[in-house]
Amino acid sequence: MRSYDLSPLFRSTVGFDRLSRLLETATTGDESASYPPYNIEKLSEDSYRITMAVAGFGNDDLSIIAHQNSLTVTGKAKKDEPTGQFLYRGIAGRAFERRFQLADFIKVTSASLQNGLLHIELAREVPEAMKPRSIPIVTATGSGAVEVETPALTQQAA
Numbered sequence: 349m350r351s352y353d354l355s356p357l358f359r360s361t362v363g364f365d366r367l368s369r370l371l372e373t374a375t376t377g378d379e380s381a382s383y384p385p386y387n388i389e390k391l392s393e394d395s396y397r398i399t400m401a402v403a404g405f406g407n408d409d410l411s412i413i414a415h416q417n418s419l420t421v422t423g424k425a426k427k428d429e430p431t432g433q434f435l436y437r438g439i440a441g442r443a444f445e446r447r448f449q450l451a452d453f454i455k456v457t458s459a460s461l462q463n464g465l466l467h468i469e470l471a472r473e474v475p476e477a478m479k480p481r482s483i484p485i486v487t488a489t490g491s492g493a494v495e496v497e498t499p500a501l502t503q504q505a506a
Contacts, residue, residue, distance in 0.1 A: 383440060383442070383444055384400050384401050384402055384423070384440075384444055384446070385400070385401045386398060386399060386400040386401070386446065387399045393472075394471055394472040394473075395469070395470065395471045395472070396454070396469075396470040396471075396472075397467060397468065397469055397470065398419075398448065398467075398468040398470065399465055399466070399467050399468075400421060400446065400465065400466040400468075401464060401465060402423060402461070402464060402465070402466045403439065403464035404426070404439060404441050404464075405423045405426075405461075405466075406461075407461055409423055409424050409426065410422070410423050410424075410461065410466060411423075411424075412456070412459050412468065414450075414455070414456045417449060417450045417451070417452065417454075418447060418448065418449055418450060419447070419448040419450055419456060419468070420445060420446070420447050420448075421444075421445070421446045421447075421448075421466070421468070422443075422444070422445045422446075423443055423444045423445075424443055425441055425442050425443040426441060450470070451472070453472050453473055453474050453475070453478070454470050454471070454472055454473075455470065455471055455472075455473050456468060456469070456470055457469045457470065457471045
């Protein structure tokens with residue numbers, strides 16, 4: 349696989365550290381990245397669900413940590429003593445750590461474990477200060493200020 353040097357791109361930018369780490373992570377081929385298998389679903393405009401197949405893991409074996417723009421799901425391996433001789437062992441019970449990079453304003457709302465599937469619910473919660481807002485337009489004439497109304501906001505000029 350080819351590796352790309354992105355340092356010239358980031359020499360003249362400020363605040364794009366997350367982007368460089370994301371590109372770096374995406375270009376490295378990690379064999380452990382396929383375990384455990386998972387789905388990412390978009391349920392609506394602002395809600396998502398990550399579903400991970402964690403057969404053999406219980407609530408006490410799993411840890412979910414959301415910190416800034418990253419979500420880390422960790423599974424601790426159980427140390428089961430085999431009761432018999434395995435002819436084939438296809439059920440993986442190894443420890444894992446899966447990291448997801450979250451976009452701005454994505455929050456983890458809940459997590460549930462049922463039938464060997466871990467469901468993590470996510471929602472985009474944009475703060476009011478970041479949402480678009482309508483700005484009233486006020487014009488002035490020679491005889492004084494004239495009020496111009498907008499559908500969303502009304503303001504009088506002084």
